[in-house]
Amino acid sequence: MTRQLDGRAIIVTGASQGLGRAIARTFVVEGASVMICARNERALEEVRRELAALASGDQAVLARTADVSRREEVESLAAAAIAAFRQVHVLVNNAGVYGPLGPIESVGWEEWERALAINLFGSVLPCRALVPHFKANRYGKIIQLSGGGATSPLPNISAYAASKAAVVRFAETLAEELREHGVDVNSIAPGVLDTRLLDDVIAAGPERVGAEFHKRMIEQKTQGGTPLEKASELAMFLASPASDGITGKLLSAVWDPWRDLPRHREDLKRTDVYTLRRIVPKDRGMDWG
Numbered sequence: 001m002t003r004q005l006d007g008r009a010i011i012v013t014g015a016s017q018g019l020g021r022a023i024a025r026t027f028v029v030e031g032a033s034v035m036i037c038a039r040n041e042r043a044l045e046e047v048r049r050e051l052a053a054l055a056s057g058d059q060a061v062l063a064r065t066a067d068v069s070r071r072e073e074v075e076s077l078a079a080a081a082i083a084a085f086r087q088v089h090v091l092v093n094n095a096g097v098y099g100p101l102g103p104i105e106s107v108g109w110e111e112w113e114r115a116l117a118i119n120l121f122g123s124v125l126p127c128r129a130l131v132p133h134f135k136a137n138r139y140g141k142i143i144q145l146s147g148g149g150a151t152s153p154l155p156n157i158s159a160y161a162a163s164k165a166a167v168v169r170f171a172e173t174l175a176e177e178l179r180e181h182g183v184d185v186n187s188i189a190p191g192v193l194d195t196r197l198l199d200d201v202i203a204a205g206p207e208r209v210g211a212e213f214h215k216r217m218i219e220q221k222t223q224g225g226t227p228l229e230k231a232s233e234l235a236m237f238l239a240s241p242a243s244d245g246i247t248g249k250l251l252s253a254v255w256d257p258w259r260d261l262p263r264h265r266e267d268l269k270r271t272d273v274y275t276l277r278r279i280v281p282k283d284r285g286m287d288w289g
Contacts, residue, residue: 003031004240009060009085011035011077013068013126014095016043018195019145022228023092023235024051030236033060035081035088038095041065060084068095068122069114078129090141090239091130093123093167098197099159101204112159119163124170127185131178140183143238144171145231146250147189150276156209157201168250168276175248184247186238191226191254192217198225226254234258249274 010027014020016038024036028051036051038044048063055061064080066073081088099115100107123144134140149161150168168187175185192198198221206214231253237243238251245265251258251274261268268274281289 003029004236004242006031008032008089008239009035009081009087010090010092010239011037011081011088011126011130012092012094013037013066013122016040016047018197019190019193019228019231020092020094021047022232023094025054026229026232026236027239028054028059028061030240031056031059032090032239033062033085035062035064035077035084037064037066037068037077039065039067068093068125069117071125074125075129078126078133082133087137088130088133089139090143091126092143092145092235092239093126094145095122096145096147096164096197097160098157098200099163101201102156102208104158107159115159116163119160120166120170123167127174131174131183134178134183135181138182140178140181141239141243142171142174142178142183142185143235144168144185144187145190146171146187150187150189150250155213165276171250172248172275179247184238184243184245186243186247187250188231188234188238189250189252189254190231190234191252192220193228193231194221194225195228230254245269250276 005027010032012020012024012034015024015036024034027034036047044063044065048061052061062084064077066077068074096119097115100111127142144167146168147164149164154161171185171187178185198217201209201217202221234253237258242262246261246268
């Protein structure tokens with residue numbers, strides 16, 4: 001049976017746990033070779049062994065520790081993947097943190113900066129390292145992991161919200177830079193996942209993240225959150241040939257009909273649907289402004 005990612009080589013950052021691990025697993029099951037990275041060497045090796053057990057003889061499952069906010073480590077990761085695979089087809093920028101939780105005037109500034117470095121620079125740097133390779137091969141896929149912070153305010157979680165909005169606008173911008181080179185760049189909004197990040201928000205308490213938001217997160221935890229498989233399946237679609245030519249979009253794994261998008265390629269090319277845009281009064285039926 002033909003698998004959807006047969007013959008593809010993919011880098012997945014932040015793959016030692018949570019969504020990154022689930023995405024890498026889906027990729028291997030669908031036939032891809034993967035290079036996974038994270039900062040925790042022991043956890044990363046455990047995932048590598050788990051994935052290797054699922055791989056067939058023509059697949060490679062490699063792991064390399066890297067801090068995606070450090071340029072030298074990212075460039076080394078990219079070089080190692082290219083040397084091992086000869087051609088890398090897909091980059092998944094999944095590594096991310098919530099950062100400090102609380103009002104902007106009271107959170108630690110170093111923590112706030114660190115969250116921006118991981119979430120934003122940690123997606124820009126891998127792109128910088130791999131774009132020349134993608135251009136040379138006239139093909140590539142870049143998948144950015146966004147979140148609710150990109151599309152709505154998140155009081156008391158400002159580093160996460162600001163960085164994720166920046167990640168999406170960077171992806172839209174990069175998509176235009178690379179459109180003529182056969183490289184697609186898209187972002188995924190995975191939904192509220194039952195991962196370490198959700199646990200961090202709940203542990204912070206209502207005083208730091210707001211009573212209403214904290215209550216909503218507890219409800220999500222109780223209900224099990226959005227299944228990791230939803231975002232993994234969307235990532236698999238965006239990594240596959242089925243999505244060729246779809247670029248510059250922010251797609252919700254939960255709400256958008258992404259499986260049908262190949263039938264709407266021309267609409268996607270000529271409109272700004274599934275993008276971040278400014279709303280003016282007439283968009284809301286008002287006759288001023």
